[in-house]
Structure formats: structure tokens, C-alpha cells
Amino acid sequence: MMLNLKIKNTLLSASAALLFFVTGCSKVEYKKIDDPAYLRVFNNLNYKIGTDNKDEMLPFLTMLIDPEMGQDGIPLNASVKGDFLDQREPYAPPYPSHVGSGTTKNNPEYPGRENVLVGPVLNGYDLSSWAQIPSGKHRIVFMFRPKNQVPFFDLETKLKKNVLIDTTIVLDSKEVYTLHVLQKDYRTKKNGIYLRKENFQKLPLSDSLVYVNFYNMSSKGYWQADNDAKGASAFGMGALGGGLRDEMNIFLSLYKNASPLPSGRIPGYGGKYLTTLKRNSEVLEVSPYFSFPLFADGSSNGIRTEMWQRFDFFAPGMDLTNNPYGMNSPNTDNNWASLNCFMAGKTPQPGMENTVNLPNMVVNIHSGIYNPRSFATVNTIEIVNGRAYLTTIQRKYAPPVY
Template structure:
């Protein structure tokens, strides 16, 4: 018996050592606000931008300095802040990812206290931070794996943004680091006070709102200064400052052709207007479509996918003169297809970029899978489009 206990103990000890388990001491925050941070600055490898600094940062909230003004610490540190991912899922997917220290958002990989379930919405992708007036600094850092405060002093002096924000206790905020003016190369932040958790939203509707937070002058700039990533498709040149958004819903993800069968009433349906704005943090109104809109839906699972088209006012789906395969659309038309997990390739002549489906399918209760409606945000920033998805808490699986 003693040998069996000893064997179990040694096995458990080996597991702890193998997984690198360590205790994390969390600092309790009495009156927290909930904050999520995205770095919307991208690396653009062109002849015109080869001398630009790599936008890789350490974010410091309420930093401390020594007598010489050198940074020595901070109340909150978000180190290795890299450019954001195209998709921010409704759960903290980056925790436990040890392949790189680079963090595509804050809190992301950071082991910090996170938000609760608030009015049914899962805020585990938002960090708890002190409420009140906060000083926020984004400092350039080398693209290596050395923690910021272990760097040599001269490497901690290059500051991109030093500003203050004001957060209210128990409220939810998203902070964006943005390029404000493309020609002048000025940058700053935009703090959005979210409201999705305060709205009377239906479980049977999928919600989405839209932003164009591109820099002033981006779409007018010469293509040699823009990212030539083919995957950006019709977005890579940017969109104009005033665009209308249309949606088409498709019956099945087994057919990813945009000429396929659409849900009745949802072929090129007008949704909303979006204007370029990277200075005012007003929350855009949410628009919606029915979760169970497909004739094939059974109240448990649905297989629809979504196509959003941004068109210059005066154009619409029926009179669009731009060809489907045309990538350079003069910034008058851009398309995003939201299908599967976003890791798919559409037809090579398709001008739409690809992001994950707005619907979430998970094992819940006795259903595997079950389709859930979500609350989503689509943000256009300098030739890229990003999707953030938020989900209500759902019933755990029954095995």
C-alpha cells in the first residue's frame, strides 16, 4: 500500500514538474473596471516604410520613475504587446500558449484577475484594472524575449504614447492603440466605453456593430506605402470615409461560393452606415439578424455563414459595377466572408477576405454541438478588418 501511495505521489510530482506549474499571486482590486487593449499598429514591409519602428510595446498603467525620470515599474504591466490578431474569440484563447511571449492583446496571455460573468456575458477576456484616473504609457521595446524592466536603461526611454484615461468602477472598456494620421504618422489611443452588457439583447438574434478607425489619409495614399498581403484582398487599399454595409446570409457552409443559396430576405440586405472615426469613442449601434433564419435550422444547430459588403453610398449590391475578382476597387467596395473558423480559402478569384463565423458552435448540455448567438464588432483599420466576438455563458456539457 505504501509503495502504491509513493508511486502516485511521484507521478503527481512529475506531472507538476513537466507542466511547469507555478503559483500565481493575484493583487485584489477593490473597485475594478474591466479593460481590454488592442494594438492596431501593423508592420508594413515596403520600400517606403523600411525605416519605421516596429510597433512592439510594453503597456504601463500608472508607471513609476526614479529621480532621473527612468521607468522603474508600474501598477499594471502588459509586456510584449504585439499587433492584434484578426480574430478575438469569446474566450481567453492565448493563456497557456507558450510558443511565444508575444501577446496579441491585453490581458491575452497575462495571468491576471479578469472580468466576471456580467449580466450573462463572459468577460474573461477583459482584465480587472483600478478604476479612476490612470496614466497609460506605450513604450517601444526590442522584439526579443527579455522582460521590459530587465532591459538596459536606454532601451526603456522610447515612448510612443503617454496619456491619461478615466475608468468607472464595474464598467467595461476597450482601449485601442491607433495610427491617427497616415501622412504625419501620428498615433494615439481611443477608449471605448462598451454597452453590450446593458442592452436588452435577445438570445435568438445575432448582433454586430461596425467601426472604421483608419488613419486620416490612408485610403488616399499610394499603394507602395500599404501592406501587400494578398489575404487582405479588397480591404488592403482601405475603404472610403463614408460607407454603407450590406449583409448576405448563406444557407450552408458546405458551399462557400458567394453565388450560393441565400436565406430568404438576406441577399444584399442593407444594415447600416459607417463613417471613419478614430477620435470619438461613441459606441456604434448594434444591428442584428435572426439566429434561426435558415429554413434548415432546427432550433439546436444552424449552418449559415455571413458575407458583409462595404459599398460607397449610391452603390448597392444590384448595381455594383466592380467585378468579383477585382482586388483594387478604388476603396469603393470591400468584402469580408465570415465562415467556419476563418482558416479557409475561398475561390482564388474571390476579392473578399475571410474571418470566422459570427455564430459559435459548442458542446452544451446534451447537444454536441449547439449553435449560440453572439455579440460582435467588426473594425476596419488601415486596410485590415478585425472581428471581436462576445458570448453569453452557456450550459456546460453533460457527459
């Protein structure tokens, strides 16, 4: 895994520095922000255009903060632009993995590929995946745009008229925010934003524990809709594709080897109840974090662990002991879904085909004299309309010794 980029707020992002030194192009000018907030943006409009929704706009966006509008309502400029904002990817790793990568301008998050000032290491946490934004009140507009490689302000006028969201946000100084573009109502197709002020950087979290919290930000009415209409099977998300009920209980299991069988579970972590998850795309409170030991597997050497995590989502009244559905049940009536955070580079074993598989919450990386060494992280799992997304945040760690 790539090392964290410890980008201070007076330095260029990695891609900007590479552009300047390798190509010799003119230097990108960055204006110092005296009183910043830190903002990260995801496009959660994860629908696909088909015959049933051919009249919907393609979920490919441009974000404009404090735009200058012409008399005809067409944006002319903006203080901050996040262009080519594509549908988010299932995993947002603890480093800015998209900077300077790929041949396309499509951006799975903001800042992502954008050459902007980013956050510092704050209270030990790497904020280089968050952009600096002047604190205060801002107008923020999300525009639909065609899926091509033409910058937004270079598009034809007729292609710069499709407003998705036009609203205001308030960002407090030195605070960390995650902003989501969401479909709020599945039937009416109403869209909106969800701005969350994070608190992980303020909590007294232990280096020896892995933390995770959960959100179900699905549209109202999504899980009740017909599965064929919402294309659940096309998502390839197992039982989760049909959506979670508005209230589900979450259970954690930890495994010490690649087998998903009960014999591989770590004692004390075989279907441990964590919390009740309620659908919410409006209230902006941070969900509580739950934790488990980095070295819960007593057979590990205290330096490296291959432990992986499984989360089961059950309707109230159900758990691992009375689950009537098999691992490969094609339909669980929205009563059960599961998610594995599996071992990096390993293939899920038979019996795990009907689950969602995401990267492990334990980061293994070369640090000091150990290659690899295991580190605990802070994680967020977000469920949006049949999709599961994992965001991982990591503390700074000692560089490798060669």
C-alpha cells in the same frame, strides 16, 4: 471550440493555476481589487517595416499603467504592466485563447497571456478576456520595445526610452472598456489611443439573435494614399487592403451553404442595408448593434445551423445590384470591399478569393446533449488601415452532457 473559462474575480487565471500545480513554482500573488473596472487592450499598429518606412519604430509595445519614473525619465516600475504587446490578430474569440498557450511571450492583446485578475460573468457575459483595473484616473504609457523575449524592466536602459504614448485615462467602476492603440494620421504618422466604454452588457439583447456593430478606425488619409506605398497587396486582404473610404454603406447577406452564389442566399438577406459607416478614430461613442436571427435559415433544425455571413462595403450610391467589379477585381478604387464570416473548418469556395475571410459569428459547441449546438453572439467588426478585425463575445451556456 474551447469552452468559455468562467473565471471569477477571486480566482487565478488558467495559466497561473497551471503553472502553480504543474511546476510547483511559487504561487503568483494577486491583490484583491475592491472597485475594479474591466480593460482589454489591442495594438492596432498594423504596418510593416520596409524600405519606405525604415525609420519607424517596430510596432511591438509595453503598456505601463501608473508608472514610477526615474529622474532620467526611464520607467522603474508600474502598477500594471502589459508586456510583449504584439500586433493584434484578426480574430479575438469569446474566450481567453492565449492563456498558457505557445512558446513565445508575444501577446496579441492585453490581458491575453498575462496572469492577472480578470472580469467575472457580468449580466450573463463572460468577461474573462478583460483584466481588472482599479477604477479612477490613471496615467498610461505605451513604450516601443525590441522584439525579443526579455521582460521590459530587464532591458538595457537605452532600450527603455522610446515612448509611443503618454496620456491619462479615467475608468469608471464596474464598466467595461476596450482600448486601442492606433495610427491617427497616415501622412504624419501621428499615433494615439481610442478608449471605448462598451455597453453590450447593459442592453436587453435576445438569445435568439446575432448582434454586430462596426467601426472604421483607419488613419486619416490612409485610403487616399498610393496602394504600392502602403503595401496593400502584401496584406492579403483582398479589396479591403487599399482601405475604406471615409463613408461607406454596409450590406448584409446570409448564406445557408458553402456557395457564395445568389442561389445560396437566405431569403430576405440578400444584400440587406444595415448602416452607413463613417471613419472615426476620435469620438468614443459605441456604435449601434444590428441583428439577424440565429436560425434565419428555415431549413435548419433549430439546434444547429451552418449559416454564414457576408458584409459588403460600398461607396454611397452603390449596392449589389449595380456593382461593376468582379469578385476577383484586383482594384476596386476603394468603392467596394467584402468580408465573409465563414463556416468554421470549411474552405471558402471559388469566387471568394478577393474577400476577407474571418470566423463565423455563430458559435457551434458541445452543450447539453447536443454536439454541437449553435449559439448567438455579440460581435464587433473594426476596420483599421486595410485590415479587418472581429471580436466575438458570448453568453454563458449549459455545459456538455456526456
